[in-house]
Amino acid sequence: MILNPKHRRQMRQVTVQKIDQVTPRVRRIVLGGEPLVGFNTPRPGAHIKLLFGVDPNDPVDPKKMRSQMRTYTPRHFNSETHELTVEFVLHGSGLASTWAAQAQVGETITVAGPGGGMDIPDAAVMVMLVDESAMPAAGILLESLPANCSPIVICEVEDVHEQRSLSSKIGVQPTWLFRKEQSAEPGLLLEKYLPNVLVGIEDLDDVFWWIACEANAMRRMRSHLLNQQGVSKDRLVSRGYWKLDTSNHPDHDYGES
Numbered sequence: 001m002i003l004n005p006k007h008r009r010q011m012r013q014v015t016v017q018k019i020d021q022v023t024p025r026v027r028r029i030v031l032g033g034e035p036l037v038g039f040n041t042p043r044p045g046a047h048i049k050l051l052f053g054v055d056p057n058d059p060v061d062p063k064k065m066r067s068q069m070r071t072y073t074p075r076h077f078n079s080e081t082h083e084l085t086v087e088f089v090l091h092g093s094g095l096a097s098t099w100a101a102q103a104q105v106g107e108t109i110t111v112a113g114p115g116g117g118m119d120i121p122d123a124a125v126m127v128m129l130v131d132e133s134a135m136p137a138a139g140i141l142l143e144s145l146p147a148n149c150s151p152i153v154i155c156e157v158e159d160v161h162e163q164r165s166l167s168s169k170i171g172v173q174p175t176w177l178f179r180k181e182q183s184a185e186p187g188l189l190l191e192k193y194l195p196n197v198l199v200g201i202e203d204l205d206d207v208f209w210w211i212a213c214e215a216n217a218m219r220r221m222r223s224h225l226l227n228q229q230g231v232s233k234d235r236l237v238s239r240g241y242w243k244l245d246t247s248n249h250p251d252h253d254y255g256e257s
């Protein structure tokens, strides 16, 4: 395991152990190996960095490294077997998506992190508005909620074949929205559905909002909640997990600017 002096990240070269095609557009890949000994159990909302085509033992130009790096959710870490599970959306293009679509058991990849994460808010209701890329993180959040918090989960996916359980531990029935049948651009159906969620809420002060999806749609929903509905900034976390027509969108887009 190498500590990159510039980034202070622990770089671990891990091996693909198992691959499951969960839905036509989602592959679950289990990564393992000795370097994952000591990997910290991630907090809800945490991320890892995956580096493609980078050998952690080689000196790497930081600029090149950044272009080879993508952000993913450590969906599950088994601290006994040192296995890390990541769920990849196969969206058609891009370094990470292409790698995941073609990955084979036995090949290696470099992992850095985990980092980030959030404290679970004290709220009676947690509304999650997510697309496929944020379903792994939504699953972790659901598993972390206290018993007195009721989740409302809205998932926008490509089509009916992308419906899947968010958690094997928590029985939540999300509302599913299907882009393909309406030829909708990513995030639009979440945005259109937002008034339906608001109608069902008695007191906005009871609610914490977690929005994670395409960055433009996230901004529009964030703006609506803050500026039209008067939601307080400290009752909302919004994240652009990716951005339309943009490769390698930064991992820290909270829609604040």
Ligand SMILES: Cc1cc2nc3c(=O)[nH]c(=O)nc-3n(C[C@H](O)[C@H](O)[C@H](O)COP(=O)(O)OP(=O)(O)OC[C@H]3O[C@@H](n4cnc5c(N)ncnc54)[C@H](O)[C@@H]3O)c2cc1C
Binding pocket: 045, 046, 047, 070, 071, 072, 073, 074, 086, 087, 088, 089, 090, 091, 093, 094, 095, 096, 097, 098, 132, 133, 134, 136, 137, 240, 241, 242, 243, 244, 245, 246, 247, 248, 249, 250, 251, 252
């Ligand atoms: C904190 C955090 C956690 C994340 N966790 C996950 C996760 O667990 N699983 C996961 O699949 N993604 C996750 N993402 C999103 C992932 O980082 C991006 O989708 C990333 O762009 C994928 O890299 P790529 O190399 O495949 O595509 P890029 O090279 O970044 O982009 C290539 C093209 O694909 C488009 N694109 C990128 N992502 C998508 C998408 N999801 N759907 C449709 N088009 C897309 C871009 O607009 C661009 O045109 C997370 C992002 C963040 C910030």
